[in-house]
Amino acid sequence: MKDSYCDVLIIGAGPAGVMCANALAREGISVRVVDKRPENIPAGQADGIQPRTIEVLHSYGLADKLLAEGAHLNMMAYYNPTPDGKGIERTSRAPDVNAPTTRYQYKITLNQTAIEDLFLNSMRQNGLHVERPVIPTNLKISDDETVLNDSKAYPVEVTLHRLSGPETCTMNDTSSHTNVVDPTVELAADNELDERVHAKYVLGADGAHSWVRNQLGIKLEGEHTKHIWAVVDCVPETNFPDIRNRTAIHSNNGSCMIIPREGDLVRLYIQLADAEDLANGGRLDKSLVTPDRIMNVAKRSMYPYKIEFPHEPIWWTVYIISQRVATQFSVKERVFIAGDACHTHSPKAGLGMNASMNDTHNLAWKLIHVLRGWAFPKLLETYDLERKKFAQDLINFDRKLADMFSGKAVTADNMDGVSHEEFQALLRTEGGFTAGTGIQYQPSIITQPGSTTSGSGILVVGQRVPPQVILRVADCRPFEIQDLLKSDAKWKLLFFVGDCKLEKQIALVNAVGEHLQSPSSFLKRYTPKEAAADAVFLILWIARTQKEVADYTDVPKGLRSHWSTIYTDDVAVDGKKGGDAYENYGIGHAGGVAAVRPDGYVGYVGSLKEVLDGHLDEYFSGFMFSSL
Structure with a gap:
């Protein structure tokens, strides 16, 4: 039997699988994707994209086609029985999205095939294709703790079998909205079609009747x-x-x-x-x-x-x-399940595909950090912690809605x-x-609340960064802050530095800058020596100086990686947007800092003084490897 090796093997090329595959491939991770379907689905299945998922797809540069081709759902109508009970009548209309911090005030519907194609086309640009039709036939995880703790080891072994013959087909499983292989199709007998894959990590994104979940002995409760x-x-x-x-x-x-x-x-x-x-x-x-x-x-x-x-x-x-949640979303932090494999519910709220893609959006950057040796393997424990809690909340909501x-x-x-x-x-x-914008992850090693500057605005630890317009100082060009938070596996450090024309404030900013350049700072300790200065952390400076007098040189040269990283909180030249970031985010005149995770969620918020006191360094020390 042929033996092969890869960092991550993904079983299932539905929305959850291709979301993860694309995120890993664009960051150079060795990944393979297999699927039992001979081709992607021609019609049907999921179709709704919620506002937060649009934000996520935009962060990957994949939203343009969706926005152009999908139907935009702006209003929702309600109909109830007429007084005589013989028919229905409209009771009201209302906006379909009820989330105040939503960037996209609508939902989008588009067939699942077109949505999967967004990822498949992006994957092809990085040389990654789905291998199909292929089924897994055996899965083993090493019990050797030495192997499991070895970042260079391949402790998961999966046997793959490639199907063959023109009779290979799929049928629709109507109880779960997933495709399964037609049991009447015979597998190829040629042993050369079998392959033993040795992987560092495996993801089961193979639907409600997940083979991976069943191999792991994980139960669905509900x-x-x-x-x-x-x-x-x-x-x-x-x-x-x-x-x-x-x-x-x-x-x-x-x-x-x-x-x-x-x-x-x-x-x-x-x-x-x-x-x-x-x-x-x-x-x-x-x-x-x-x-x-x-x-x-x-x-x-x-x-x-x-x-x-x-x-x-x-x-x-x-x-x-069916409303059920898996008892666990991973085994030994080496094999994970996502999407319908770990939560099933009704499609009424339009959250199934959204939940699935956001499962692996959450997981992908964590795998990248661990595989690159940037973070401790225990970072992967937060996947189960964060996404299982979300799934349970989803089931509780869906139960009310479905009833x-x-x-x-x-x-x-x-x-x-x-x-x-x-x-x-x-x-x-x-x-x-339901919009996905109100999701808040609970406290963990990467989500630490309790800062002196949090709680007074919409920049909340555990939630995604809400949309906000700021101006680039060098040319006064307005930018939506979410457009600066690309899904590129980097941490974004938002330093709110106040009015840098004030002598007292610039002294504080200079002190922060000196601290960041010191060997003990997170910037020096957790950026690999051979890597670019912004390989792990991208720092953005956001002042509150008026655009008429602000200069990008207000931030000392040693702190700005490029002129394009300096912004200010002021009204745009057209007078229609911007100028309220500090107020909306709950940042005081003295400034502050927010550490934004690579998935766009806020991990830490603190004051500039707390940066000098080492609080931000302590935060990163909880899950990152020192390069010193």
Whole structure:
């Protein structure tokens, strides 16, 4: 059997897998991706991108195509039964995004294939391709602690088998929205198609029926509900006025959600209120459902509006809502699972693909730091800590949302039903969570709250850096601060240095600069000697000097790596934006510093005086290797 070696082996080329693969490949990590599908999915599956995920894709330089081709969901409409109970009527419309610090005040829908292609095209530029159709057949992790603790060792062994023959195909698993290999397909018998891969790390991003998770003996905890829904992608003909808005419909015939898609495409989520006969022990008998049956339910649910389906549906499926979370997201910090492999829930909030991609956005930079020898392996423990807590919060929210969606609407004959006000209140209260902008990671070695400058603004330890316009001093060009926080595996140090025209303040800034250049500072201790000065840490200076008098030379030459790293908090020349970063972020006149993790989340916030006292050095010493 052929033996091969790589730093990271990724099993599964769905959104979670290709997000991680792309992040690793662009940083020069030796990575391989295998998938059992002979090609990526032609239609269907996930389609919604939340505002925070748009920010993340933008940080990788991958958002332009998404923004141009996807449908933008700005408003959400609500429909409930008419007083006579014979049909539905619109109760209200409201903005679809309810998150005050959101940069993108809308959601985007685009088919999963197009979203995966964003990553696949980027991966190709770095010489990485998905190997398919390939299945893993065996996985072993070394029990030798010496091997597990050796950063140069390959303690994980996975046997891969390449499928062959024209009969190789996939079928849709309607209970999980994932693809599985058709069990009728025979594997190739030629042993030369088998390969033993020795990897430092393995990621299982292989769906709700994850082979990797099962090999590790990790359980999914939770339950199947009794709620049965159908999904149809189609191009309907209708007089329904909100067909191009995200719409929640509660009718006496059942609930329905309308999701506009790219072009004229529409996705319908339709509750099969009369379909208890479809479920048998949490499994679905899909043979009892046809597209005609689904569409007839939609017609009844949307009465008195007319909706016809002159074209065959592009894709459809039926599923039972399942809400489960894996008991752990990693084993020995050598094998990880992500996406549907570790959390399953309903698609109503449009968070499945977003959660999956943000799982591996969280993991990728940590793998890079450990593989490069920059950080202790214990950094990888924070993946389970941060993403499992998020997944549990997601399931708790989804349980409430799914029950409301699937419940009967309040009427004169059903006063215990779901009211319009209750439904809107849930979406409004959880707006930051669903948008992804309100996620806050709990305290850990990389997320340390309690600074004297935190708590008075929207720059919060554990949360992502909110959008804010600042001016580049040298040419007064306005920049969105998130555009400066690229996903390039580097830490971004935001030094808020106040008004550097004030003698007392410039003295403090000079003292900070002298400290950063000292051998004991994090900048010197944790930047490899042979690496570029900004290989690990990129420092951005943000003053609050008026643009008319600010000079980039206000920051001493020894501190500025380039003139383009000096900014100020003032109103842009057009008078329309900027000038409120300090106020919004809760930074006082004396300034402060924020250490922003490579994934865009705030790890530490402190005062400039605390920098002089060594607090920032102590923070990095908790998880980084010294190069001295």
